[in-house]
Amino acid sequence: MGTTAGQVIDFEDAVSNLNIDSHSFDTLALHAGAVADPTTGALLTPIYQTTTYRQEAVGKDKGYTYSRSANPTVSALERRLAALEGAEYCTCYGTGLAATTALCLALLQAGDHVVASQAVYGGTVRLLQQVLGPFGVTAEFVDTADEFALRRALAEKTTKFVFIETPANPTLKLTDIAKTARIAHESGALLVVDNTLLTPALQRPFDLHADVVLHSTTKFIEGHNATVGGCLITRDQALHDRFSFTRNAIGAIQSPFPAWLTLQGVKTVGLRMAQHSNNALVIARFLEAHPRVTRLLYPGLESFPQFELARKQQTSGGALIAFEVEGGVDAGIRLMNSVRLCALAENLGSAETLITHAASMTHADVPAPQRQAAGITDGLVRLSVGLEDPLDVISDLNQALDDRRAA
Numbered sequence: 001m002g003t004t005a006g007q008v009i010d011f012e013d014a015v016s017n018l019n020i021d022s023h024s025f026d027t028l029a030l031h032a033g034a035v036a037d038p039t040t041g042a043l044l045t046p047i048y049q050t051t052t053y054r055q056e057a058v059g060k061d062k063g064y065t066y067s068r069s070a071n072p073t074v075s076a077l078e079r080r081l082a083a084l085e086g087a088e089y090c091t092c093y094g095t096g097l098a099a100t101t102a103l104c105l106a107l108l109q110a111g112d113h114v115v116a117s118q119a120v121y122g123g124t125v126r127l128l129q130q131v132l133g134p135f136g137v138t139a140e141f142v143d144t145a146d147e148f149a150l151r152r153a154l155a156e157k158t159t160k161f162v163f164i165e166t167p168a169n170p171t172l173k174l175t176d177i178a179k180t181a182r183i184a185h186e187s188g189a190l191l192v193v194d195n196t197l198l199t200p201a202l203q204r205p206f207d208l209h210a211d212v213v214l215h216s217t218t219k220f221i222e223g224h225n226a227t228v229g230g231c232l233i234t235r236d237q238a239l240h241d242r243f244s245f246t247r248n249a250i251g252a253i254q255s256p257f258p259a260w261l262t263l264q265g266v267k268t269v270g271l272r273m274a275q276h277s278n279n280a281l282v283i284a285r286f287l288e289a290h291p292r293v294t295r296l297l298y299p300g301l302e303s304f305p306q307f308e309l310a311r312k313q314q315t316s317g318g319a320l321i322a323f324e325v326e327g328g329v330d331a332g333i334r335l336m337n338s339v340r341l342c343a344l345a346e347n348l349g350s351a352e353t354l355i356t357h358a359a360s361m362t363h364a365d366v367p368a369p370q371r372q373a374a375g376i377t378d379g380l381v382r383l384s385v386g387l388e389d390p391l392d393v394i395s396d397l398n399q400a401l402d403d404r405r406a407a
């Protein structure tokens with residue numbers, strides 16, 4: 001491009017002009033949105049660790065004025081994530097919950113109503129009920145897999161959006177995305193899908209008529225337990241403009257360094273999701289056959305109650321397994337305290353296998369009756385299967401499930 005060191009980068013020229021429509025998912029994961037740095041030739045989009053940007057004249061800038069509004073490293077990640085979901089627009093945030101907060105503040109006013117899946121991430125419930133409730137927003141949590149319950153909730157009040165998580169965290173209950181989009185749209189509501197648990201590698205909500213896709217990029221998108229982050233993706237420019245405005249107004253943008261780490265992590269999301277699913281299937285079969293496991297839920301197994309829906313809308317089972325051990329809560333806690341390779345930790349979606357107790361950890365802030373109604377029983381253990389050899393994970397679980405230890 002003929003630039004010299006120190007010369008100002010022309011981002012318009014530098015943005016990769018990859019043809020999004022003609023490349024496969026794995027190619028897009030590596031290349032979409034990358035900025036080929038014309039100053040140095042650096043292959044990776046640099047970390048633009050800057051607060052502000054020199055302007056040529058008043059009103060004449062290169063699209064960046066202040067890093068709370070936009071930052072080139074974050075923009076590169078946004079282009080890539082939009083391409084991977086098959087959409088045009090994306091805004092990235094400091095955490096997944098910051099993305100959910102921006103979504104709510106962009107779309108809701110006092111008096112507005114939201115319908116959400118009964119089993120969603122506990123932080124989503126806390127935000128809607130405890131933070132937005134006092135501002136006059138009402139949220140109803142229903143079994144969105146139950147068409148009748150969904151239609152009844154939508155008929156009761158004018159609803160701005162339906163928020164679903166499928167599979168839901170931690171029960172792995174599925175919601176039919178295409179059907180829910182149709183029902184939501186008939187009522188004039190938007191459909192928002194939290195696609196964190198599967199990523200676009202395994203599930204494509206926009207092909208099923210979702211309006212907004214949300215991710216906690218903290219999980220499988222970045223994939224290495226190295227960052228927190230979130231994003232909102234849409235095909236609708238007017239919605240995107242509202243998200244961008246709100247993000248700037250509340251100051252919730254992601255910082256350049258975690259955006260850069262996420263740009264590296266997401267390169268392998270297709271490979272990782274395939275391997276996570278293969279490993280999880282092997283481990284789920286082991287757990288299902290184990291005499292001390294009383295209940296096991298994994299969407300990739302035929303025994304899963306919504307196996308047919310899983311086959312219809314996701315390309316494999318994903319990394320998450322939910323199960324209960326004979327002996328209830330105490331036995332579950334003993335199991336989690338006995339694992340050695342699996343880490344007892346609050347997160348999911350990383351290369352390392354993580355084990356979590358929903359009632360005392362991720363969903364501790366959800367009131368007990370609401371947890372029970374959502375199927376989050378007190379003994380439910382969530383396993384986020386990583387990329388270790390599955391036989392090593394099985395041997396760890398086997399020793400932790402040993403009767404003499406956990407009985």
Ligand SMILES: Cc1ncc(COP(=O)(O)O)c(C=O)c1O
Binds near residue numbers: 097229
């Ligand atoms: C499905 C889902 N959505 C959203 C979030 C919130 O993301 P973050 O922890 O990045 O704020 C989480 C966190 O666990 C989650 O599991």
